[in-house]
Amino acid sequence: xxxxxxxxxxxxxxxxxxxxxxxxxxxxxxxxxxxxxxxxxxxxxxxxxxxxxxxxxxxxxxxxxxxxxxxxxxxxxxxxxxxxxxxxxxxxxxxxxxxxxxxxxxxxxxxxxxxxxxxxxxxxxxxxxxxxxxxxxxxxxxxxxxxxxxxxxxxxxxxxxxxxxxxxxxxxxxxxxxxxxxxxxxxxxxxxxxxxxxxxxxxxxxxxxxxxxxxxxxxxxxxxxxxxxxxxxxxxxxxxxxxxxxx
Amino acid sequence: xxxxxxxxxxxxxxxxxxxxxxxxxxxxxxxxxxxxxxxxxxxxxxxxxxxxxxxxxxxxxxxxxxxxxxxxxxxxxxxxxxxxxxxxxxxxxxxxxxxxxxxxxxxxxxxxxxxxxxxxxxxxxxxxxxxxxxxxxxxxxxxxxxxxxxxxxxxxxxxxxxxxxxxxxxxxxxxxxxxxxxxxxxxxxxxxxxxxxxxxxxxxxxxxxxxxxxxxxxxxxxxxxxxxxxxxxxxxxxxxxxxxxxxxxxxxxxxxxxxxxxxxxxxxxxxxxxxxxxxxxxxxxxxxxxxxxxxxxxxxxxxxxxxxxxxxxxxxxxxxxxxxxxxxxxxxxxxxxxxxxxxxxxxxxxxxxxxxxxxxxxxxxxxxxxxxxxxxxxxxxxxxxxxxxxxxxxxxxxxxxxxxxxxxxxxxxxxxxxxxxxxxxxxxxxxxxxxxxxxxxxxxxxxxxxxxxxxxxxxxxxxxxxxxxxxxxxxxxxxxxxxxxxxxxxxxxxxxxxxxxxxxxxxxxxxxxxxxxxxxxxxxxxxxxxxxxxxxxxxxxxxxxxxxxxxxxxxxxxxxxxxxxxxxxx
Numbered sequence: 001x002x003x004x005x006x007x008x009x010x011x012x013x014x015x016x017x018x019x020x021x022x023x024x025x026x027x028x029x030x031x032x033x034x035x036x037x038x039x040x041x042x043x044x045x046x047x048x049x050x051x052x053x054x055x056x057x058x059x060x061x062x063x064x065x066x067x068x069x070x071x072x073x074x075x076x077x078x079x080x081x082x083x084x085x086x087x088x089x090x091x092x093x094x095x096x097x098x099x100x101x102x103x104x105x106x107x108x109x110x111x112x113x114x115x116x117x118x119x120x121x122x123x124x125x126x127x128x129x130x131x132x133x134x135x136x137x138x139x140x141x142x143x144x145x146x147x148x149x150x151x152x153x154x155x156x157x158x159x160x161x162x163x164x165x166x167x168x169x170x171x172x173x174x175x176x177x178x179x180x181x182x183x184x185x186x187x188x189x190x191x192x193x194x195x196x197x198x199x200x201x202x203x204x205x206x207x208x209x210x211x212x213x214x215x216x217x218x219x220x221x222x223x224x225x226x227x228x229x230x231x232x233x234x235x236x237x238x239x240x241x242x243x244x245x246x247x
Numbered sequence: 248x249x250x251x252x253x254x255x256x257x258x259x260x261x262x263x264x265x266x267x268x269x270x271x272x273x274x275x276x277x278x279x280x281x282x283x284x285x286x287x288x289x290x291x292x293x294x295x296x297x298x299x300x301x302x303x304x305x306x307x308x309x310x311x312x313x314x315x316x317x318x319x320x321x322x323x324x325x326x327x328x329x330x331x332x333x334x335x336x337x338x339x340x341x342x343x344x345x346x347x348x349x350x351x352x353x354x355x356x357x358x359x360x361x362x363x364x365x366x367x368x369x370x371x372x373x374x375x376x377x378x379x380x381x382x383x384x385x386x387x388x389x390x391x392x393x394x395x396x397x398x399x400x401x402x403x404x405x406x407x408x409x410x411x412x413x414x415x416x417x418x419x420x421x422x423x424x425x426x427x428x429x430x431x432x433x434x435x436x437x438x439x440x441x442x443x444x445x446x447x448x449x450x451x452x453x454x455x456x457x458x459x460x461x462x463x464x465x466x467x468x469x470x471x472x473x474x475x476x477x478x479x480x481x482x483x484x485x486x487x488x489x490x491x492x493x494x495x496x497x498x499x500x501x502x503x504x505x506x507x508x509x510x511x512x513x514x515x516x517x518x519x520x521x522x523x524x525x526x527x528x529x530x531x532x533x534x535x536x537x538x539x540x541x542x543x544x545x546x547x548x549x550x551x552x553x554x555x556x557x558x559x560x561x562x563x564x565x566x567x568x569x570x571x572x573x574x575x576x577x578x579x580x581x582x583x584x585x586x587x588x589x590x591x592x593x594x595x596x597x598x599x600x601x602x603x604x605x606x607x608x609x610x611x612x613x614x615x616x617x618x619x620x621x622x623x624x625x626x627x628x629x630x631x632x633x634x635x636x637x638x639x640x641x642x643x644x645x646x647x648x649x650x651x652x653x654x655x656x657x658x659x660x661x662x663x664x665x666x667x668x669x670x671x672x673x674x675x676x677x678x679x680x681x682x683x684x685x686x687x688x689x690x691x692x693x694x695x696x697x698x699x700x701x702x703x704x705x706x707x708x709x710x711x712x713x714x715x716x717x718x719x720x721x722x723x724x725x726x727x728x729x730x731x732x733x734x735x736x737x738x739x740x741x742x743x744x745x746x747x748x749x750x751x752x753x754x755x756x757x758x759x760x761x762x763x764x765x766x767x768x769x770x771x772x773x774x775x776x777x778x779x780x781x782x783x784x785x786x787x788x789x790x791x792x793x794x795x796x797x798x799x800x801x802x803x804x805x806x807x808x809x810x811x812x813x814x815x816x817x
Contacts, residue, residue: 054405072404072407074407077406081398082398085402087503087504087506088504101406101412102407145406
């Protein structure tokens with residue numbers, strides 16, 4: 001579905017060129033939940049933004065269904081660590097934003113937004129402003145906003161990192177439920193995280209990144225049975241082997 | 248709200264030089280001669296409402312023009328790094344240059360362009376107010392746009408928002424808090440310069456420009472105290488009414504557009520607690536009504552289609568015209584600069600007028616006068632601030648007093664002070680220091696009070712538990728903690744007072760001119776009395792260079808040092 005060919009990215013800072021991503025080569029298959037793990041500063045968020053089309057690679061190609069990606073991929077959507085809700089719009093209007101950008105307005109947009117707000121459990125909070133919500137509820141709104149455009153591909157950039165441990169565990173379970181819900185259109189998810197356990201709990205496949213420059217150090221399939229648990233046999237061994245590859 | 252000021256010195260020097268060069272183009276004795284031809288009628292009480300309406304009209308027009316300017320410039324500066332490198336120093340210089348000194352130049356320009364009628368004077372006055380309002384607003388737009396969090400920008404982009412929808416949902420709302428905050432400052436600034444311009448044209452020059460400022464100064468000049476006080480009352484009512492009906496509700500409403508909703512400062516809370524006269528509720532009802540009407544309007548679909556088509560073709564036109572326009576403006580600017588430089592060279596050709604030798608002394612005396620006013624202002628504001636620290640309840644009332652004091656144009660009280668002090672208590676010297684003081688004190692008090700409210704309470708309690716006496720706590724905690732706000736307030740206060748020099752050193756009262764030796768008096772005399780182009784230019788240049796150099800060499804450093812050393816974390 002999404003193919004990256006020899007992707008390089010570097011930033012220039014006051015004349016000095018800083019390499020961020022080095023020769024990234026990978027394919028995201030349809031229906032997979034892929035987690036990208038790596039230490040902070042390894043370029044995993046940059047990689048996600050390049051996949052989304054928010055930032056162009058310095059060199060290399062990104063193919064979406066076989067054709068090169070130019071600009072933001074409107075068949076995809078993204079969830080952010082800081083939630084990135086507009087504080088001056090209600091939850092409902094925030095969720096409708098992407099729909100309006102796609103020319104969908106009025107009752108249809110409202111209906112669609114309500115459906116996804118219901119799915120993430122924000123039923124009854126349509127008229128609330130983001131500032132009135134807890135962190136977990138804000139991220140639910142962020143997820144509803146991304147789902148509402150009914151993307152083929154969902155990107156999540158450390159979606160649970162800004163939440164407390166209990167909330168993030170709950171929301172993680174719910175995202176898994178949403179992902180396996182055949183009624184929802186999105187079955188392909190790419191998620192960035194720095195917590196190895198989180199990746200092993202959720203992913204079909206883990207891309208392990210190393211830093212300086214950022215590159216893919218390992219590409220592992222996770223075949224543990226779902227629903228998974230931290231006490232499952234083989235869980236710790238997998239976590240340990242990923243940890244070794246990062247260090 | 249301190250803005251990150253750029254410090255590209257090269258540009259500053261170039262811009263100051265160009266500004267001065269352009270100013271010489273329009274300076275001349277002809278402004279004076281045209282003035283004498285106008286005869287105006289003596290104003291009475293019946294003229295007050297009309298005068299108020301005229302003053303308000305000038306304010307509104309120039310505010311709207313400033314707003315348009317601010318969006319053009321602020322958007323360019325925030326989105327185009329190459330434009331920002333030129334625009335930000337330009338805004339910085341524009342903000343710190345004493346614009347009042349250029350007023351005679353502005354009159355001359357507009358009168359030359361449009362003839363000696365009312366429209367020329369009106370535009371000159373509006374232009375003057377514009378120059379006092381626009382820099383602030385442009386910084387407001389720039390700040391609003393450049394502080395949008397990266398992830399929020401990425402989010403709107405990933406959702407595919409573009410064009411008008413992006414403006415409506417991201418750019419405009421993101422600028423609301425800083426734009427409203429800066430609008431309040433700009434509006435207060437505007438009153439100050441409006442009154443100043445009206446006093447100048449009705450004072451030494453005798454133009455006919457109906458307005459509260461001119462009524463006031465003419466009444467004082469005649470000795471008609473009742474009419475003068477009436478004018479001041481009308482002005483005060485007008486300023487306060489707009490403050491309470493427009494700005495306060497707007498400020499409270501603008502809080503919704505901030506990214507962080509938790510850490511709102513005490514000062515803002517105090518503002519929110521003030522009466523807003525139920526306007527937000529009214530506005531909500533009105534908005535719902537308009538929205539309902541709009542939803543039922545049959546022409547809605549067509550109208551929106553037409554609007555978007557217009558927007559699209561406008562954008563296309565702007566894109567096509569971009570390079571020709573840029574080239575034309577560069578050519579125009581180059582031509583004006585060349586003419587300005589040439590005029591400057593011509594004006595500065597010896598022999599210089601004998602008065603030119605007095606410029607350094609005049610500058611020094613003006614500087615000392617501002618220092619005296621500054622010390623006087625500190626002498627009463629610091630004790631009041633310390634009192635406020637010990638009486639938190641009193642602080643809120645004092646903050647309101649300081650806000651109201653700062654929003655009333657100090658220039659309006661110039662004629663009062665002159666009438667009270669002329670020929671008494673040291674005469675004109677005293678008057679000019681007192682006039683400088685009226686412009687300075689409120690900014691200092693306002694900022695000091697904001698600073699004192701930010702002193703963390705647990706620090707005070709820890710010092711008290713260590714057994715420090717009250718004066719020791721003041722010295723070790725309160726005063727150092729107030730330093731950043733004191734410096735911010737001082738920069739604004741000094742900027743305002745350089746401007747006030749133009750009014751405060753040269754006063755026409757009861758058909759007599761009172762003046763002291765100072766650079767403001769020199770500028771006035773050169774414009775209104777002798778019409779000496781070289782002298783006018785020399786004094787203006789000396790003043791502008793001193794102000795810009797003083798800001799760069801003294802205040803910038805003090806600001807950086809104080810913020811590095813005394814800023815409270817968190």
